[in-house]
Ligand SMILES: [Zn+2]
């Protein structure tokens with residue numbers, strides 16, 4: 397089968413490789429749509445410790461089950477699914493009880509040495525319905541299925557931030573994770589939902605998913621605007637989904653005293669900041685003095701992402717900006733790196 401192999405930064409090659417045997421407990425899925433994640437871009441741009449070379453990356457995909465192992469119970473050939481490739485150790489206490497999902501040393505598709513989704517097919521070592529394999533609703537396209545994982549990362553942030561209906565919220569960065577968070581905040585209902593980005597396209601998508609206030613960070617001072625919109629108090633919740641040192645610091649500036657700052661972005665650059673010091677010209681910007689409740693948020697809420705997409709709160713047409721064939725994966729990665737032009741770029745092998 398054809399697959400895109402990751403050989404290191406800026407080195408992705410489409411090659412012919414042998415598909416793994418299905419195995420007793422596994423399944424083979426023909427990939428119909430496979431999304432490029434922000435977390436795929438980090439190892440593409442620079443050496444990234446979690447990613448081994450010589451593997452197929454990609455962890456956001458959907459397709460058709462074309463083969464199942466002899467011991468697979470409730471996953472059938474012909475099922476339209478999105479899935480999670482993971483290989484348990486089969487030796488730990490959890491695995492001995494056949495509770496593979498809790499295996500502590502499981503390998504994961506596209507990350508720790510197991511092939512991922514930028515390929516014609518993917519091998520799922522363990523096929524268990526509603527654990528590693530999820531059936532698409534009839535109303536969902538394959539692209540919708542491939543969006544469940546990233547939208548689920550966005551809904552996870554909102555779960556962590558525990559918004560109240562009266563809260564004012566700003567989401568910094570309207571990439572796919574920020575958009576997932578916006579859709580979830582909208583679904584729960586908050587008093588004012590703001591977002592900022594440098595891309596008109598992403599802001600337009602944010603509007604469609606329910607943002608009330610769009611701030612174009614190339615034209616407007618985001619902190620000033622958030623202060624105006626919150627009568628000078630600052631936002632109750634700031635979601636940092638932009639991932640730049642500047643946006644992290646701005647988030648501290650625009651959250652209200654005792655407010656929550658939920659950080660989901662992956663930062664490519666390190667930076668220094670002193671949590672105790674206010675910055676020049678910005679009174680009350682000390683994280684400590686202000687009592688900011690800082691929440692780290694990297695996790696996935698697949699059920700939450702699935703639920704929003706199933707109910708049509710996020711649709712492929714709103715957030716998938718480009719589709720490329722597998723042969724053009726390098727061009728697809730280049731497009732995904734162009735944050736002004738792209739939202740979610742998909743591969744259709
Ligand atoms: Zn992802």
Ligand SMILES: [Zn+2]
Pocket residue numbers: 484485486487488489490491498499500501502
């Ligand atoms: Zn195990």
